[in-house]
Amino acid sequence: MIHVIASIQVQEGRLSEFVEIFKRNVPFVLQEEGCLEYVPTIDLRTDLPPQELDSNVVTIIEKWQSLNALRTHLAAPHMLAYKENVKDLVVKVSLKILNEA
Numbered sequence: 001m002i003h004v005i006a007s008i009q010v011q012e013g014r015l016s017e018f019v020e021i022f023k024r025n026v027p028f029v030l031q032e033e034g035c036l037e038y039v040p041t042i043d044l045r046t047d048l049p050p051q052e053l054d055s056n057v058v059t060i061i062e063k064w065q066s067l068n069a070l071r072t073h074l075a076a077p078h079m080l081a082y083k084e085n086v087k088d089l090v091v092k093v094s095l096k097i098l099n100e101a
Contacts, residue, residue: 001036002070003098004062009091012056015042018089019058021082028078034069038062056091070097 010018022040029038039061043053064070073079 001100002064002067003100004060004064004070005096005098006060006062007094008058008060009054009093010056010058010089011091014089015056015058018086021085021089022058025078025082028076029073032069032073032076034065035073036063036065067097 008018019040019042026038026040029035041059041061043051043055043057043059045051045053062070064073
């Protein structure tokens with residue numbers, strides 16, 4: 001199993017629009033072979049140090065059975081359509097792909 005943390009920086013003032021589009025795609029992703037978890041999250045203010053907050057970032061928490069399942073996910077038709085739909089909303093995307101220690 002692999003874990004993925006995807007950070008998506010969205011244009012200022014466009015977070016709600018992005019999240020709405022993203023959430024429409026989630027049911028398709030959850031039906032993919034090898035997808036164990038796929039959840040969009042936003043920062044929760046807790047005042048616990050050393051928390052860093054960014055109101056323009058959506059963090060996706062993912063679990064996949066394998067790296068091949070993740071690769072297939074990234075090339076899935078619904079993911080290509082999603083990327084097209086959000087291209088004007090996204091500033092930057094970064095991925096952390098992790099194994100259990």
